[in-house]
Amino acid sequence: MSSTIPFLDLNLYPDPSFSPATSTLHTPKIEPKLEPIDEPPPPPPPPPSGANSQPDLKPSIPSASTPFPTSSSEPDMCSEFHRISDLFRSAFAQGVQRHDQVSILPESDPNYGAIVPVAKNEAQLPAVVISPRGTRKYPQRSSELVRVTDLKADDHRYFRDLIRRTRMLYDSLRIFSTSEDDKHRDLLVPQKKTRGDLKAAALMRDAGLWLNRDKRILGDIPGIAIGDVFFFRMELVVVGLHGHPQAGIDYVPASQSSNREPIATSIIVSGGYEDDEDGGDVIIYTGHGGQDKHNRQAMHQKLESGNLAMERSMYYGLEVRVIRGFKYEGGASGKVYVYDGLYRITDTWFDVGKSGFGVYKFKLVRIENQVEMGSSLMKFARNLRVRPLEVRPKGYITLDLSRKKENVPVFFFNDIDEDYGPVYHEYLITTIFPSYVFNYGNGMGCECVGGCWDNCFCAQKNGGEFAYDSNGILVRGKPLIFECGPHCRCPPSCRNRVTQKGTKNRFEVFRSRETQWGVRSLDLIQAGSFICEYAGVVLTREQAQIFTMNGDSLIYPSRFGDRWTEWGDLSQIFSDYVCPSYPPIPPLDFAMDVSRMRNVACYMSQSSIPNVMVQPVLYDHNNVSFPHLMLFATENIPPMKEISLDYGVAAADEWMGKLALCS
Missing domain, CATH: 2.30.280.10 (SRA-YDG)
Incomplete structure (x- = not known):
């Protein structure tokens, strides 16, 4: 002026x-x-x-x-x-x-x-x-x-x-x-x-x-x-x-x-x-x-x-x-x-x-x-990782719900009531499949002794390229990912064995007034990172009918939906982008029982705007009808933020419904 x-x-x-x-x-x-x-x-x-x-x-x-x-x-x-x-x-x-x-x-x-x-x-x-x-x-x-x-x-x-x-x-x-x-x-x-x-x-x-x-x-x-x-x-x-x-x-x-x-x-x-x-x-x-x-x-x-x-x-x-x-x-x-x-x-x-x-x-x-400030929560989580009982003298039921089965401990925190249910379930680190699933396929593997490279046998199974970058981050979601398995000569450190290495983030199962149970990480999780497997006991169609007659609650993988299509969708940038359709996978025609045996993923809450997605992965067998359900982050998840999953809506499959009992 x-x-x-x-x-x-x-x-x-x-x-x-x-x-x-x-x-x-x-x-x-x-x-x-x-x-x-x-x-x-x-x-x-x-x-x-x-x-x-x-x-x-x-x-x-x-x-x-x-x-x-x-x-x-x-x-x-x-x-x-x-x-x-x-x-x-x-x-x-x-x-x-x-x-x-x-x-x-x-x-x-x-x-x-x-x-x-x-x-x-x-x-x-x-x-x-x-x-x-x-x-x-x-x-x-x-x-x-x-x-x-x-x-x-x-x-x-x-x-x-x-x-x-x-x-x-x-x-x-x-x-x-x-x-x-x-x-x-x-x-x-x-x-x-x-x-x-x-x-x-x-x-x-x-x-x-x-x-x-x-x-x-x-x-x-x-x-x-x-x-x-x-x-x-x-x-x-x-x-x-x-x-x-x-x-x-x-x-x-x-x-x-x-x-x-x-x-x-x-x-x-x-x-x-x-x-x-x-x-x-x-x-x-x-x-x-x-x-x-x-x-x-x-x-x-x-x-x-x-x-x-x-x-x-x-x-x-x-x-x-x-x-x-x-x-x-x-x-x-x-x-x-x-x-x-x-x-x-x-x-x-x-x-x-x-x-x-x-x-x-x-x-x-x-x-x-x-x-509360996000930076304060990050400092709080950092202290919690190393001195949990000093930071929170009350509320911890156990400092390792997995009983040393996971690479890092899974905390269990409840300062609301006296429900200690998660302690009494057997902890799974991977899904239990029927034995006949492992009899499918020819059992061939790659010959990459020092680690997989482009155009190897396992890369060809995935359509000519690996699903992960050099840091183990998922590049784009796919209908199915073939990781290197027991018949491959590559070492455990191979870039194509991301989900087999187990969890690397420290999680906490906690009691929530809003969702009953919830899961949060004590670490910062980067978008595209592997979180954990959704583990349970796989049931066939006939077994699922028996369980539902008894009133047991089952998880139906077909209801998770195809959230994987969102991760890596570049159609807004490249006009010729096509959503991956290879390797193909049939509809997931099985259920999972998590009533007695489960892992940390089973406590994740439902959300229509989730920060985690399900990505089917195979590594220990070749039966595409029974993949592992691996969870990947779709956004940066700060420490102490609840991890959410979209469980989907009720499926139209009549066989999944509860059967009427005859008198």
Whole structure:
């Protein structure tokens, strides 16, 4: 605005006695608060030299020519900051009503601080514009600020499923891109490894599948829950939770704002700035700018771009989304990002940082009455894994329901009542089939002594390619997966023996008021990862009729449905994509008894929007009518989140119904 006075650049005028009236003001340089780029962890064998090289995207900032002023000049700088802030407030208050697009409510209004968009007729821009030179140009994100409120239960389910499917597509694309890159990699020639996360985001952008681009949402994003975990920064961009792939502050820039003032919408707290202080509910967040390419503070920060957006959001009482990023072993990228809810900026000041340069600091306080932070739950689960009885002195019935049959213990927790039923069931680690099932087939196997490679016998059984990538992640769902079996010469570590290696995540069976029983993991489970087998005793048609006459409850695999078709479905990206139909499998014409013998999967609750799917797998026999029912994650499952499965609706098979007893 014309009535505002430019903020003094302390790097140009280090001496407070220096008068800008005698010199020409320079345009301040915009330096976004950059965060480290997500890099996937290196595979066990060291990659070829230069294979994972990544260009440095941080701007190189020269060091200040003069040191930061001494403490005696500090009050002058702070007073200058407050003076400019007051000028911004007065000028903004006088001029904002001249703009039709935005109105600020008075403090007496219960919705004070809300930015109310005014409807306007605006032609929709195409998703992608091709320039005469053939380069792609994408339209800018909308500058219209909105809140999404008063969602009904059906709305929540709709948006949650939309986010789930978008994230599933992103993960499927990322895994597919990486696996395709591995197939065509020449081990003798060093090559740069494909960034699957970047490629997946680019393909979805080209297809117009990025979410929440037409509006800038203040507050929660519909369909994203507090505690949701992301492995890559680009995934945050794809779903619209944080719109910048590297900047720590997401905001509407002044050039796009109708009132020419920036507004912050979200921040990422990842410890990238040495002056950050994270106390959970209270955060002291350092502004952006002034760092060199080694993430060291080398210049004074300025009240501009993201810093100014944070100050403006503080003044108008606007909430910001907070995403925490931290290192996590075993993750797809070695780092995770957790959405921790909404905060308000309550204070800001200019201070001397640890490196001796001036930095802007912002105090953020978490808004009350929100569910527990996802980052707190992850820390709680980490402590629970190693010191369960110290963290929870009461409620544990046993610390290993499997009685050492699983690779890792299965906790059993009940602090609601005295129902200890799971303790009295025999624990199964794999399904029990009728003996005649193993007499089917020729018993041939692969000859891969050191481990399976493409085009081996087992790969041909799967249609010419393996179902898993080099990290054991399911690339796409299939009607049936043939894993290497007892007749194969490959070792137990073979990439095609994923489900035979058993569970690797620590689970907890717990008593639930909502679903009676439930299962949650104490580990973070990556989308596409194997979870466990749904184990029970297989019954033939005749046996099932007898059991149902006695009133026993049975599990019918045919009712699980074909959720596997969703994982790896790339039809929205590739027009020639065809859902896998090989290897074929007949309808599952058997039942499973889990009344006396079962495993952890049998305690998973029903959900119409599950985070786990059933994938048929064969390895110990070749009878395609009796596959193992293996469970795979269809999304990133945070620690302490309940694992759910879609058991399907009642089947039309009359033989599965309960027979009438004759007198």
